[in-house]
Amino acid sequence: MGLFRLKGFPGTGSFPHGIHPPDNKALSANMAVEVMETPGTVTLPLLQHLGVPCKQIVKSGETVSYGQMVGKGEAFVSASLHAPIAGKVKRNIKVTLPNGRRLDAIAIQAEGEQIPPERIWEDVRFTQWPRPKDCFTDYEPMDIVKKIQASGIVGLGGAAFPTHVKVMPNDTRMIDTLMVNGCECEPYLTCDYRLMVEAPEAIVTGALLAGRAVSAREIVICVEDNKPEAIRHLQDAARKTVVQVAVLKTKYPQGSEKHLVKAVLGLEIPLGGLPADAGVAISNVQTMATVARSIIKDIPMTHRVISVSGRGICNPKNIFVPIGVSLAQVVDFCGGLTPDAARIISGGPMMGFSFSDLSAPVTKGSSGLTILTHDEVRKAEETHCVRCGRCVDACPMNLVPTKLALAARYKNPELAGQYHIRACVECGSCSYVCPAKLNLVQLIREGKAQLNAWERR
């Protein structure tokens, strides 16, 4: 265990097992963030995060201004929604997100004068952020939490957990360390990388503020060693602050919370537990930049950086887009699909959802689009498992994926339970390495459902 621990952060370390898929980040890594023009309409699903949907507070026909709250997160684990453009609320509609969820949504048609999106992007790239002393005297922890909640900020890494819940000070579970996740271990995605290169100041300030909210003793930004530029920029920005930059070995799934904590602190988050159980709060780099902007500049979460990459898109790019813009518009902005495009994925190719309905909107949790060609897509020619054990070597959770998958295939939930099926984080490493091309993750998902049904019986 000691072998994998990062001693006094800025070293090189990692977790046991894991895989090394080709990262393909070069397609879009050097594309500076482009700002997308204000779209004609935006569609805002009422649920864009983990938790309870927010409640619509504008009527159809009503005129809204930029940044006005249109959906209120009333429950504790919920996030509010703000208009990313000025305009008129249209009739309520339903949309289907790439993950298959069908949700009520607010559509807004652009009307009247718009704030240029370049200006909103400049607010992120702003460099004269107040530094620790100002942060610590001007903002009380609860003020920071309230403001984060009012701004509707959720985790921008993909899971979209409301950020105010994570940074809520808690007397029973003390937070020692705030970890800012800049690993971005999914192949192809580069939006976090670009943000670390272009707006490191905002990330550091956001981390200081979030660290203040949870009263963390240590704040560490974690970056994989395949992003030397990002590391350099962050180190420059973090100079003379308590923020440290930890450099991790490039490995998939390094960005997973459990594996990040294991790699950097040598701690294990208990099964079924939260990072807080290990005294850690974790948030994504882009979330931190959004926190900085919302607290210091009073701008709610309305835009985000996404990356559009893969060999199936004409011009891979990193774009600053308003939440709610349709994915078809995003694809158009990047020059459209190539004729050999085969699969459109929301997120990265390891864990993202593939979909075909381009009318779906960008949500707060969309980290990007990956468009693969026929050559790159995994071929589904399945053969028998030869029990080679490669999945066992790859599994970062130290499970036996082949056993779990076979237990699911033969509908044996008891066996699946014995082999700890619930511990699976569905990272896809086992399916990636499987020489028999079994879709182990998909079988394991089925197995989890079978186990739940079997236990309820």
Added chain:
Amino acid sequence: MSDTNRQIDSAMSHENRPGRKPPFIHVAPSPHISDSRASTQRMMVDVIIGLSPAIVVSLYLFRFYALKQILVCVAVCLAAEYLFVRMRGKFFTLKDCSAIVTGIILGLSMPGSAPWFVGALASVVGIGIGKIIFGGVGMNIFNPAMVGRAFVMIAFAQLMGAGAYENVTGLVDAVSGATPLSALKFNGVHTGIAPLFMGVTNGSVGEVSAIACIIGGLYLIYRKTASWQIPASILITVALIAAITDIAGGYQGVFLLHHLFAGALMFGAFFIATDPVTSPLTAKGKMIFGVGTGCLIMVIRLFSGYPEGVMFAVLIMNAMTPLINRWTIPQPMGQREA
């Protein structure tokens, strides 16, 4: 769907649109990429590459005898696989090369003097009873090659036993006579360590050269087709037990090296015991499997009527594999604290 196609069509760039059909978009669960270098076929081809030094040595030493055994076994294995798979009405598995691997291993484990029908029968039994009955590749409990070999070993004891290696007319002179392990067991004669290591001794055609097996085995481990844990634990166990016997008998190290390099130990440790299908899944399980195999090899070699124990040791440990898998369920990360 047509709606989607229209959207995708409109999402295509203007340069591409005229006269072009829209791209064919499909949907599937994650992950969307896989390691294209890894496939079952590639693993089997790796084994064949790993076996090639042993094949070359066998052809050099036993000439036609080795060629005949290998060709007969491979041909019959392929035919048997085709026939039995057809009988079960399953899709054909000849493409994955697993039958070729079984055939080569079986051929290499035959004595050069054994008549052709022994190898052929071993192939039929190995593929039929050793593999297809259980459901084909990946489903068998026992190593098919060893099942076939065990069958002919019992059925044709004269043609397969120690006698098969002795005084065979026509066999290459340098290598006729008792195998090193029988010579040691029954006559107390030691074969020199250098000939054993290089492989210019008598024995089953593919297992005589320790160096060829080590080279091929290291390639397999480098390719991660075979796990290092199994050969390492077998060899260490055998060496330890042989060392104890050595010290007890006062052989001054000769006994230890003799046991390491003679017989099918190297061949078995690198190519037979490492069969992924019939060995445990986890690293810990593989170590237990290796230690068990090593102990059984030495028990059979030292105490039974057989001079050689690799085949039976592997088969017995194959039977233990499901149990070992159950003993060695790994603890997931975070389990201990829970």
